[in-house]
Amino acid sequence: MRFGLGQFTLQIPPWDNRTHADLYADTLELAALAEEVGFDSFWLAEHHAANDGYIPATLPFLAAVAARTRRIEVGTAVLLAPFHEPLRIAEDAAVVDNISDGRLNLGLGLGWAPEEYRMFRAEHKGRGKRLGEFAQVLKGAWTQDRFTFEGEHLQYEDISITPKPARAGGPPIWLGGNAEAALRRSARFGDGYFPPSSATFDTLPDLAANLLAMRKELNPEQPYRFGSFQNVGLGDDEDDAWRSIRDGVMHVRGSYMAWGQSARDVSGAREAVEPFEEQIRATCIVGTPEQVVAKMRPSLEKIDALGFADTFTSVILAPPGTPAERAREAVDRFARDVIPALRS
Template identity: 35%
Template sequence: MPVTVVRLNLVDPEATPESLSRRYRAAVEMAAFADEQGIDTVQTEEHHGAANGWLPSPLTFAGAVLGATRRIAVTVSALIVPLYDPLRLAEDIAVLDLVSGGRLVAVAGIGYRPEEYAGLGREWKRRGALQDEALETLLAAWTGEPFEYRGRTVRVTPRPYTRPHPTLLVGGSSKAAARRAARLGLPFFPSAHLPELEAYYHARRAEYGTEGWCVMPAARTSLLHVAEDPERAWAEFGPHLLHEARMYDSWQSDGGVHSAVRSHAEDVAALRGEGVYRIVTPEECVALAKEDGEAASLVLHPLCGGMPVEEGWRSLRLFAERVLPRLKE
């Protein structure tokens, strides 16, 4: 059976307190529904200062989802680790790991927007050093033993539930990220399908003598919306998908960032033809899973780009009622 994911990043072009509150509450309810239906993962992410409210506090949101569910994993992909105080981050993740019984998965990213660093008072030019310090601090903190941190001896409690530590992967699309993961003995999660980077990671692991594995995105990754009538849905809701795609693309204009879900479309017609965002019938969704076989991953994006909550629910329920049973067969 393919991996099934519900992606929730809480984008809302209106971004009023009322509209965002309704969207956040719906997202937690959708996560609870996904948990009941047997969907594997809720995925969320982190961005700061976006006019459309793109989720800036993924651990708080993860805590709400973990509290409303009993089985489903919650993946933060990615958590911009250099923007956090490392000791507080270690505590927060440990508490979430204990509350959830080990269901939180954190992908440690370094970020690619200087304005996020400036807004939170971090030095963009020191991001690599900040990432190294933070990851080393997390691993030391989660042992529960005293360790040296910035010239003083500290100890972080409580210890997490998961041994040897909560699930932590290093994300990125650079050799520096791959080396960092290899050196620390952490799994590597490239942000796009980059087989040569996976090979580089394993070569560096061999040099460092560390354990680890790579979670490689599929060559084709589509963000899915399920509808009975895709033609109608594209006409009515295509602008929501385009809104998110255009903002995400604008953040990566320097060309140094690789992403499995980046679109370059300028209008809805181009977006539809490109295939990064897809509106499919339940039958087409099942066919997608069969095409990819064991490597299949279905990423449902029910609230994409400010999608009306009611339409998001229609998509999620169609997936649960007419796609999941076929996948389980």
């Protein structure tokens, strides 16, 4: 089992007085610290047009992280495929993979916010099938000198991209989603799967086992990976730990609720979801380091025993609005007091 940091959204909620230049600098420092203290990967999410600056361009930022580090893997969780041209992403990802010397992971998703689909004039109908074709185009472009693809939604004839990625076969492609069709799409076309961060940790082993069975049915020859993202708060007790991440977690969840209603102003997002605080808290892992280890270990051991080629869990320790110094303390404490215990 490997451990990642993120997924970072790089939002600035109303109580955070930093500029995005400040936040980006702080986050790059945090990525370097994560590598130093023993994390294995760093992840970014993507959304568009939110008035809190939710990061819209993941690959440029990951290139900056790659340039600041030497070992830690970097990844998108997720890049929203309907809003991108596949060959452009194939080229951009290949460049980042070369900057990082083969450390890029490319998570792809569909998105769901109506405003984003309108903004990019993206077709909602058929988006799932198009995502499967998107993944196939990336693999073909990365692994073949000349590439032709004839799909229902995407067609390319005799194309070539250079440079090729540094990693043989290209960056692993992770496909997420909740629906049965999304799970089967990942099992058929993806190199790995991760669920949304709202999934409760104790449900992950059954989900992972189901996915591995699908993989053996749909694409048994290729190795398969499983990852997850989890909000984690560390403190002197469970209430103290929840307070350390509460405002940021609530802001993110409130943002998603607002976007589902076609709103892009998320200045009141935290307050909007206060009636659901207990349900949101239940999806997070909070407590002392010892309590967090006890809560995470059973699911991680079950997932590890299933036989995936690679597994990771990535922790969101510093949600939006977390002061830089407190974020560094949380990263250092998790690496010092939680990771070694879970690996022992």
